[in-house]
Amino acid sequence: MxxxxxxxxxxxxxxxxxxxxxxxxxxxxxxxxxxDVPLALGGRLAGARAERAARSPRFRDGAFHNPASTRTMVPEPGRNLLWELVFGKQKRRPSAAVPLLRPADAPGGTDQSRELNIIWYGHASALIEIEGRRVLLDPVWSERCSPSALVGPRRLHEPPVRLDELPALDAILISHDHYDHLDLPTVRELLASQSAPFVVPLGVGAHLDRWGVPAERIIELDWSESHRVGGLEITATAAQHFSGRGLRRDGTLWSSWVVAGAHRKVFYTGDSGYFAGYAAIGAEHGPFDATLVQIGAYDRAWPSIHMYPEEAVTAHLDLRGGLLIPVHWATFNLALHDWSEPVDRLWAETKARDVRLAVPRPGERVVVDDPPAVDGWWQSVA
CATH class of the missing domain: 1.20.5 (Single alpha-helices involved in coiled-coils or other helix-helix interfaces)
Structure with missing residues (x-):
């Protein structure tokens, strides 16, 4: 040398x-x-899909609109969100590992025609087991909710099961096209491992089409439209939110969902601010055996597009819901509050208003007719 x-x-x-x-x-x-970043941005409305969108009562001037005016960034004198994000004292990550469970076997001896279980996988991803059918909500299994694997909000916990461990699905519901609800790698894997259709709001099919999902597996619905699959009626209902990937804003619709069997019904809010539409949905489609309600990622800078926990309870009551199961918390940091604040506030509000609540650990199966008692598990890792 x-x-x-x-x-x-x-x-x-x-x-x-x-x-x-x-x-x-x-x-x-x-x-x-x-x-994959340009591909992850998805497709654009064109051809017959664009013509159908233009006929929607929610579509005008080239974009979808909420029934009421919403503001997504309300200015506050003297407040600097970037400063808060970097130097804020909020505790946006747990101190210990979030406890994960592998779903236990479904209870035996149950009349399958009356079956209703919910498995929450984290954030808004959940499985509805209803009358022998399986409906997957907003599946996101990636490490980040972002068009890039390098930047963007990172998971606070791993998925409790692998995608290839999911049971055979009857439908895959997408509430809107934001990255924490619609994920390219997850769609690719489900495309290969499952045969279920993707049931999505108007316009979201453009992303799936670009990602290679065959046309026969894409069902696009406007609000109040329904699709039947395996004895279930799946109905797109109103929500107060917005959509868009990349620089495109509101070129696709956002939606909540009703999943109804012959005997059982579930409602999923998707992402939404609180609005009068919940009472109308409850009157038309309720009562619901269970509601899956968004509780996290709120802030006073965007009060009309995400619900505060107290508003989530009001929405549940408006919907004529039975058991409330919170979603959209504990998995990705998408706001400035403490990571566990949403469920703490929700728990207090449900006790004050005598609302039935289940707070499963990621991967835990909730038997809706016999839910586990709320034990405050998140406080041990907060």
């Missing part, structure tokens, strides 16, 4: 060479990861 005096020069040259190789490898890795 040479005399001792020559080693520093050799080591510097070797370091430069290795550094260059590492830099090239990093750039190559970045290019490999980034190759």
């Amino acid at each position: 040479g005399a001792p005096a020559e080693r520093p020069q050799f080591e510097r040259a070797l370091g430069r060479r290795l550094g260059g190789l590492v830099g090239v490898a990093a750039l190559a890795g970045l290019a490999w990861v980034a190759r």
